[in-house]
Amino acid sequence: MYILVLVLICIQVLVPAPASAFSFSSWFGNNDDGSSGTKERADGSSSRTASSTEVSLSDGTDLKPQQPLLDADAWFLTEHEITESRGGIPRSDMSVYTTGNKVTAYTVTNEFYNAVYDDLNTTKEGDRVMLATWLAALVPFKPDVDPTGAKSGFKEVFAGIVERGGHASILGWASIAGGYMPYNIKARDAINSIPKSSINGAKAQFIFDDRVNLIASHHQKTLVIAASNSSENDDQPVAYVGLDDDLLNFKNPPYEDLPPLDYASSNTTSKLGNQSIQITRTLSCKYKHYKEFAPKGEISLFRARLKAIKNAKNFIYIEDQYFVLVPELLDALMEVMPKIQRLIVVTKEQTNAFSNAGYIKYLYQNVEPIRSKYPNKFKIYTTKAELGLCIHTKIVIIDDVYLSIGSANWNRRSMATDSELNADLVDGDTVESPEGVTVGKLPRDFRIRKFMEMTGLSYDELDAMP
The missing domain is CATH 3.30.870.10 (Endonuclease Chain A)
Known part of the structure; x- marks a missing residue:
């Protein structure tokens, strides 16, 4: 990782x-x-x-x-504690925690966006990019050198992913906050206008998610870049957790079968680094449509x-x-x-x-x-x-x-x-x-x-x- x-x-x-x-x-x-x-x-x-x-x-x-x-065992929740935080429902889609992760810390904004830009621009045919966002806007990743976004713009970078045969999926909060929604709509329309890849028909899709109560929000900010073939050390999935707030980007242990996206439960360690990571979440127990992954919610965070x-x-x-x-x-x-x-x-x-x-x-x-x-x-x-x-x-x-x-x-x-x-x-x-x-x-x-x-x-x- x-x-x-x-x-x-x-x-x-x-x-x-x-x-x-x-x-x-x-x-x-x-x-x-x-x-x-x-x-x-x-x-x-x-x-x-x-x-x-x-x-x-x-x-x-x-x-x-x-x-x-x-x-790490002293700090992290045990499997039993995670289950308790989910109303007694085990968390079968995610490991308790993982070891052997390789971690790089960024405290400067442009260093982070430069890293994201570089990672997104190295995707290849069959790779997948998955973004969950509270707010998306058509802004450049590198405004200091490309203020108009001609090369590093949000749409331009995702268009490059698709052009190279990569799949891009974006899930955004269907915000009721009027001041933000126009940015989201413009970003959605721009991403959905990207033509399919001439290589393999890969496409970019941006949809809104309203599966929260009226006054709640989807606040997760996560970017996952998954290689189509992760057999080599350089092809491990990379996850950015936090995005515009704080971020963790981790290179994971090898994963053989990417399509199901359930690899976290079967590979919990590697030798890429020496950091242990536990993913914790909040999902409302009062919302009825998380039945696939959190039927009674989750407050592990x-x-x-x-x-x-x-x-x-x-x-x-x-x-x-x-x-x-x-x-x-x-x-x-x-x-x-x-x-x-x-x-x-x-x-x-x-x-x-x-x-x-x-x-x-x-x-x-x-x-x-x-x-x-x-x-x-x-x-x-x-x-x-x-x-x-x-x-x-x-x-x-x-x-x-x-x-x-x-x-x-x-x-x-x-x-x-x-x-x-x-x-x-x-x-x-x-x-x-x-x-x-x-x-x-x-x-x-x-x-x-x-x-x-x-x-x-x-x-x-x-x-x-x-």
Whole structure:
């Protein structure tokens, strides 16, 4: 498996949150939305958030760094836990997790799009390209050198796939958000106008999918490039998970029979690399038309996040478009805060009370209990509002061992209702950190390069920091 990780975000200047001109408490008050009270859980039950008035002034430096868990089995859901997350229905179409994956991490947008462009342009006769998307638009893959998209445009690249005899299938969300739908329709019409291949009749097809409740969305962002013959190392299927948010692109073990597309369950290991990957998903249990693959829904993504948080020994780093209240996730964070050194969150600024009042309130509900009790251990940052930068990332890094990246936001929709897909990673290649513990090589490298974006410091400076 070959995995590329994309983070489509440029964070050059950060400020401590809240970056607003008004006080959260002046709008919502501590009695209703502060550090105590009963909160509705994602599953409809209630949760009592931390109500102790004791404040810990520890900044984490009084705690000795602990050796984090390194075994993938300790971080990933078991087969039984996955089955439980699916209402008792086994997940027969996908392995519990895979080993031997080869992973490359990208934190810079143009590096990711260059990689996708190169991969799509190397497809051959009989290859298949499958894209699931929340939004598609006729934009160039390489706008810095081809701003009009004459060569690297969305349609032009997919037309090249078909011309070479490759099949292209795109599944897009039938968005009810009026501002986005015109882009989707133009992209659909353009892709469906591509002539069939003169080599083998291969074609490109773009269809809309409305198999969600009215207020939900198909939020998965996944691109799979499958070679027609995967007997050689260079012909392994490549999957990009996350696309415009965060991305994992993985080169898989050899697969003999491509047409059924059920190879994940029969080949779970290879020797391409040393990273282990678990795919987790959200599929609504209330929608009745997932009977082929999730008749009772799936919340493995939510369950995996809870398990990973509770494994934390030293730190948790969260970078997310929304860091809003999910009661169970808040409970899990509060459970580990006494023993970890630091919780760091980077999120989108929420300053417009007229357009974002709901998110401002939910952000406050999530932040206030942690900040009230652990004011020095908990650090939250946003971009400066006047810069107009959007944090669109969805990543979690724990102890420089566990990396979760994909389409799911830190909100209830992504944990329970919207269709989501994440790839969670534990690296078998390890390095020694400056504080004297063993950590995963790739997760640490990925975090350091993210911090380079945010701080302007060099890789070596950040790598030397305990």
